[in-house]
Amino acid sequence: AQTVTQSQPEMSVQEAETVTLSCTYDTSENNYYLFWYKQPPSRQMILVIRQEAYKQQNATENRFSVNFQKAAKSFSLKISDSQLGDTAMYFCAFIIPEPFTGTASKLTFGTGTRLQVTL
Amino acid sequence: EAGVVQSPRYKIIEKKQPVAFWCNPISGHNTLYWYLQNLGQGPELLIRYENEEAVDDSQLPKDRFSAERLKGVDSTLKIQPAELGDSAVYLCASSIQGAHTQYFGPGTRLTVL
Numbered sequence: 539a540q541t542v543t544q545s546q547p548e549m550s551v552q553e554a555e556t557v558t559l560s561c562t563y564d565t566s567e568n569n570y571y572l573f574w575y576k577q578p579p580s581r582q583m584i585l586v587i588r589q590e591a592y593k594q595q596n597a598t599e600n601r602f603s604v605n606f607q608k609a610a611k612s613f614s615l616k617i618s619d620s621q622l623g624d625t626a627m628y629f630c631a632f633i634i635p636e637p638f639t640g641t642a643s644k645l646t647f648g649t650g651t652r653l654q655v656t657l
Numbered sequence: 658e659a660g661v662v663q664s665p666r667y668k669i670i671e672k673k674q675p676v677a678f679w680c681n682p683i684s685g686h687n688t689l690y691w692y693l694q695n696l697g698q699g700p701e702l703l704i705r706y707e708n709e710e711a712v713d714d715s716q717l718p719k720d721r722f723s724a725e726r727l728k729g730v731d732s733t734l735k736i737q738p739a740e741l742g743d744s745a746v747y748l749c750a751s752s753i754q755g756a757h758t759q760y761f762g763p764g765t766r767l768t769v770l
């Protein structure tokens with residue numbers, strides 16, 4: 539079974555500081571895609587960053603970067619220069635393409651980490 | 658480019674009543690998903706469409722839930738009759754066929770009294 543574990547239910551960081559959110563996952567597949575989504579109180583699930591499992595280089599999007607450790611099945615998110623607008627639930631998720639066709643499949647999500655950015 | 662549109666944003670109904678949610682995906686996105694998000698949890702897939710075909714509905718409780726995507730664009734998710742345990746957020750997402758990044762709508766928060 540494919541599972542995602544986010545062991546930090548809540549975290550807090552001061553504005554302008556750096557915070558790292560943890561995520562581990564379990565799958566026997568070799569080809570998959572990893573994501574971090576952000577869900578503010580408005581409930582809109584917003585894509586933060588994406589990582590292809592076949593790429594060794596860690597993905598980066600402005601202040602957001604990941605530390606992808608495939609052997610350890612770990613996919614942490616680092617937020618640099620935290621801003622008040624980063625306050626949200628953060629969900630780690632992965633997707634395994636359909637066999638043979640490689641087409642889209644379902645996202646498997648963790649239970650989320652609630653991040654509070656304070657002044 | 659407009660994002661995924663969902664309506665209504667909020668719905669309050671009494672148990673045993675029917676309810677319907679509507680989703681309009683991003684233009685050109687052939688794949689459409691409905692997810693259920695219970696409080697304090699991550700979303701879980703209910704059904705996935707490729708164009709107008711439901712290719713994965715294994716997690717859809719078919720005794721009371723139904724969905725349709727008649728022309729391969731908009732989709733409607735229906736619950737009849739609603740139960741107290743159906744109170745949750747219903748999220749719609751879409752992606753380009755063959756791509757693996759899904760884009761979500763704002764969701765519908767359902768409260769069943």
